[in-house]
Amino acid sequence: MTESVFPKDFLWGGATAANQVEGAYNEGGKGLSIFDMISFIPKEERTKDIEMGVSSRKELDTLLAQDTSGNFPKRRGVDFYHRYKEDIALFAEMGFKTFRLSISWPRIFPNGDETEPNEEGLKFYDNVFDELLKYGIEPLVTLSHYEIPLNLVQKYNGWIDRRVVDFFTNYAKTVFNRYKDKVKYWLTFNEINVSTMEPYIGSGILVDEVEHVEQAVYQALHHQFVASARAVKACHEIIPEAQIGCMLARMEVYPETPNPDDVLEALTQEQKNLFFTDVQVRGYYPSFMLNYFKDNGIHIEMQPGDEEILAQHTVDFLSFSYYMTMVASGDAERVKEKGNFFTGVPNPYLKASDWGWKIDPKGLRITLKKLYDRYQVPLFIVENGLGAYDTVEEDGSIIDDYRIDYLRAHIKEMGEAIKEGVDVMGYTSWGCIDLISASTSEMSKRYGFIYVDQDDYGNGTLERKKKKSFDWYKHVIATNGAEL
Numbered sequence: 001m002t003e004s005v006f007p008k009d010f011l012w013g014g015a016t017a018a019n020q021v022e023g024a025y026n027e028g029g030k031g032l033s034i035f036d037m038i039s040f041i042p043k044e045e046r047t048k049d050i051e052m053g054v055s056s057r058k059e060l061d062t063l064l065a066q067d068t069s070g071n072f073p074k075r076r077g078v079d080f081y082h083r084y085k086e087d088i089a090l091f092a093e094m095g096f097k098t099f100r101l102s103i104s105w106p107r108i109f110p111n112g113d114e115t116e117p118n119e120e121g122l123k124f125y126d127n128v129f130d131e132l133l134k135y136g137i138e139p140l141v142t143l144s145h146y147e148i149p150l151n152l153v154q155k156y157n158g159w160i161d162r163r164v165v166d167f168f169t170n171y172a173k174t175v176f177n178r179y180k181d182k183v184k185y186w187l188t189f190n191e192i193n194v195s196t197m198e199p200y201i202g203s204g205i206l207v208d209e210v211e212h213v214e215q216a217v218y219q220a221l222h223h224q225f226v227a228s229a230r231a232v233k234a235c236h237e238i239i240p241e242a243q244i245g246c247m248l249a250r251m252e253v254y255p256e257t258p259n260p261d262d263v264l265e266a267l268t269q270e271q272k273n274l275f276f277t278d279v280q281v282r283g284y285y286p287s288f289m290l291n292y293f294k295d296n297g298i299h300i301e302m303q304p305g306d307e308e309i310l311a312q313h314t315v316d317f318l319s320f321s322y323y324m325t326m327v328a329s330g331d332a333e334r335v336k337e338k339g340n341f342f343t344g345v346p347n348p349y350l351k352a353s354d355w356g357w358k359i360d361p362k363g364l365r366i367t368l369k370k371l372y373d374r375y376q377v378p379l380f381i382v383e384n385g386l387g388a389y390d391t392v393e394e395d396g397s398i399i400d401d402y403r404i405d406y407l408r409a410h411i412k413e414m415g416e417a418i419k420e421g422v423d424v425m426g427y428t429s430w431g432c433i434d435l436i437s438a439s440t441s442e443m444s445k446r447y448g449f450i451y452v453d454q455d456d457y458g459n460g461t462l463e464r465k466k467k468k469s470f471d472w473y474k475h476v477i478a479t480n481g482a483e484l
């Protein structure tokens with residue numbers, strides 16, 4: 001057998017989020033979360049690539065009034081709430097060392113601002129963690145994965161309000177105390193940088209209720225940074241042997257050409273992406289961002305002690321999602337052409353997924369090296385994968401060679417980075433079981449090794465089927481990445 005470049009204790013596994021798999025949105029005492037309010041819009045009717053925000057109270061009230069008449073896929077997920085035993089048995093069969101999941105904050109605190117938790121919610125995760133540990137699978141738990149309790153939006157306009165820091169701290173301490181013997185790996189905020197693109201999803205902000213959106217977003221983010229640092233402190237005190245990390249939606253940006261204008265623009269965009277990890281890993285606001293705030297009329301209201309807590313309670317490791325890279329041009333007119341999924345100009349060297357996400361395995365190696373050079377802390381790839389349409393053949397098989405090719409290429413580049421000296425703790429492929437898409441609420445955008453029989457409208461038996469990639473990934477794990 002070829003020798004593995006991966007460390008012996010490398011954490012192979014898969015990743016999900018409560019809002020995309022659990023369903024049972026109104027069972028077990030759970031309150032509504034922000035993502036329970038996002039309805040499905042068919043592709044032909046969509047006006048944006050991403051349909052995951054609510055911008056006004058009026059829009060929110062209209063959605064609330066639709067109640068059962070609307071199609072809100074994240075409310076049904078893929079029924080993990082009732083089928084977790086079957087799903088975890090399949091993860092165990094693949095040999096998972098870890099499984100990333102999130103705790104739905106409103107399952108524990110239905111309104112977010114109570115002082116006492118909901119026992120039924122706590123019990124559910126006890127059961128899930130016990131089931132994972134039965135197979136020797138380490139839970140990797142995200143505290144907040146786009147699941148802000150809706151009440152915190154309605155009553156406080158989300159993270160803009162400083163009181164939310166206390167609510168979150170209470171929630172974090174509650175789950176650390178409850179699961180201290182079961183969970184060793186934690187993440188604070190999923191893709192903390194997403195607020196700058198989607199203030200409702202990242203920070204629970206209704207933008208029509210604020211005067212200066214950027215000001216509101218960065219103030220909310222300051223509160224999230226403080227809350228994250230407080231969670232790090234509490235985690236270390238309550239579970240000394242645990243490790244807790246931050247989580248970034250990593251957007252590597254290449255300059256389009258060696259023209260210094262392009263290079264400078266790419267660097268500026270990189271700095272804005274890395275600002276979040278600068279604060280959470282290094283423990284302070286970088287000077288380029290303080291200048292950006294000054295130039296853009298943004299004032300961050302800090303309380304005494306905030307800077308100290310940020311500095312003293314930095315994360316143990318840096319985790320990130322990796323799906324694509326961007327290309328920057330210094331020419332503002334060219335940027336308007338939009339050749340990449342989020343922003344930027346086209347990259348002629350890369351192919352894209354059916355959703356226009358540029359596929360760039362080598363970019364993962366570049367990003368790993370860059371992050372490790374900058375921060376010198378262990379890295380964890382907690383999301384990577386290919387969203388694709390799958391076909392069930394007449395004999396019931398699902399031949400997803402395109403997914404295997406994608407994952408193989410990325411894992412290979414991760415191995416190269418490890419060979420070059422980067423410290424990588426683990427790799428959890430996104431959506432190891434098919435789930436509801438975060439950005440489009442589609443079921444038909446599938447990432448899994450396990451197929452779930454359900455369509456965009458909730459029709460289907462929910463039966464689980466192994467795809468071809470299931471056995472492939474099982475072999476990758478069994479050989480510790482030596483055979484891809």
Ligand code: BG6
Nearest residue numbers: 017191321387436437438439440
């Ligand atoms: C990340 C999120 O942005 O990307 C996940 O953390 C999400 O929640 C994943 O599902 C893939 O995005 P999408 O839109 O294809 O589901």
